[in-house]
Amino acid sequence: MVAQSEAARFWLADFGGLNKTLMELHIKGNVYYLRGVINIGVVVGEEGQALLIDSGLGDRSGRRILRTLEAEGLKPVAVLNTHCHGDHSGGNAYLVERAGVKVYAPLYDAVVLRQPVWSILYLFAGADPINELAIPRFSMRPSPVDVIVTEGELTVAGVTIEAVALPGHTGTHTGYITSGVFFLGDALCSEQELENAGIPYGYSVTMCLDTLQKLRNYNCDYYLLAHGDLRRDISELVELNRGRVEETLAFIVDYLSRQPAEASDVIVAVCEHLGLQLRKVQGFFLLHPTIYSHLSHLHNRGEIVFKIEGNRLLWYV
Numbered sequence: 001m002v003a004q005s006e007a008a009r010f011w012l013a014d015f016g017g018l019n020k021t022l023m024e025l026h027i028k029g030n031v032y033y034l035r036g037v038i039n040i041g042v043v044v045g046e047e048g049q050a051l052l053i054d055s056g057l058g059d060r061s062g063r064r065i066l067r068t069l070e071a072e073g074l075k076p077v078a079v080l081n082t083h084c085h086g087d088h089s090g091g092n093a094y095l096v097e098r099a100g101v102k103v104y105a106p107l108y109d110a111v112v113l114r115q116p117v118w119s120i121l122y123l124f125a126g127a128d129p130i131n132e133l134a135i136p137r138f139s140m141r142p143s144p145v146d147v148i149v150t151e152g153e154l155t156v157a158g159v160t161i162e163a164v165a166l167p168g169h170t171g172t173h174t175g176y177i178t179s180g181v182f183f184l185g186d187a188l189c190s191e192q193e194l195e196n197a198g199i200p201y202g203y204s205v206t207m208c209l210d211t212l213q214k215l216r217n218y219n220c221d222y223y224l225l226a227h228g229d230l231r232r233d234i235s236e237l238v239e240l241n242r243g244r245v246e247e248t249l250a251f252i253v254d255y256l257s258r259q260p261a262e263a264s265d266v267i268v269a270v271c272e273h274l275g276l277q278l279r280k281v282q283g284f285f286l287l288h289p290t291i292y293s294h295l296s297h298l299h300n301r302g303e304i305v306f307k308i309e310g311n312r313l314l315w316y317v
């Protein structure tokens with residue numbers, strides 16, 4: 001039984017301005033969540049043990065999770081990460097040190113969790129990155145990974161969890177289903193995120209489209225977006241995400257059919273098309289792999305080609 005607590009109210013007051021307890025954030029059966037800038041799943045297992053889906057941003061988040069669970073008489077024993085980004089896994093190190101949790105993560109993401117420098121050097125074309133990229137969202141404290149998650153069932157603290165490969169946002173991004181509740185991580189963007197970001201960050205457009213297709217096949221009771229709300233039905237949102245990807249791909253093909261262009265020109269054109277105004281260097285570098293993932297998708301499908309001319313790599317239709 002999970003009781004009301006000051007700690008849960010503290011968590012929400014700080015993250016969402018809501019005065020709710022963990023008990024009020026009950027989803028179904030033994031499944032709860034901590035609502036915030038990023039939603040953290042809490043699954044209660046045997047003997048007061050709890051599993052977490054993701055750990056939030058930094059030590060502050062880890063501390064809040066631990067305080068909230070302790071106040072409810074729960075002991076966190078495991079964190080199942082959806083992926084390696086610092087806002088999802090940045091609380092790992094604190095929870096490992098203070099509570100001895102075991103970390104479960106998918107393969108590519110485990111590499112970054114263990115050696116976070118990978119998350120920023122791939123934003124900076126694989127080179128020693130500029131210091132401005134070493135922000136907590138990109139570069140968290142290293143975390144051990146005890147179990148590499150692959151698609152299929154796993155049992156932790158007596159709870160059966162289905163790991164679902166949802167790659168695209170990262171190379172091995174993974175969702176988790178338990179008791180009919182699907183924790184989607186960043187596989188799906190909310191309407192608000194699409195509005196704000198214009199073009200969602202992505203490692204692979206090809207994988208992202210396959211993942212959106214795959215998400216049509218589930219019939220869960222609830223779906224939790226990491227940066228959004230709890231939903232009973234995601235069918236319209238899946239179509240909205242797919243439509244946004246297709247629309248951006250079509251825009252790039254149309255743009256390149258009018259003139260050969262470098263990737264940097266494509267970035268500028270896409271920003272203008274979506275009404276995006278880049279103001280921060282972090283946002284600029286996040287857009288790099290995102291646009292390149294669109295170019296590689298189109299190129300690998302034979303829709304665009306490239307040539308090297310005047311020491312420039314030009315893409316064209």
Ligand SMILES: [Zn+2]
Pocket residue numbers: 083085088169186
């Ligand atoms: Zn992410």
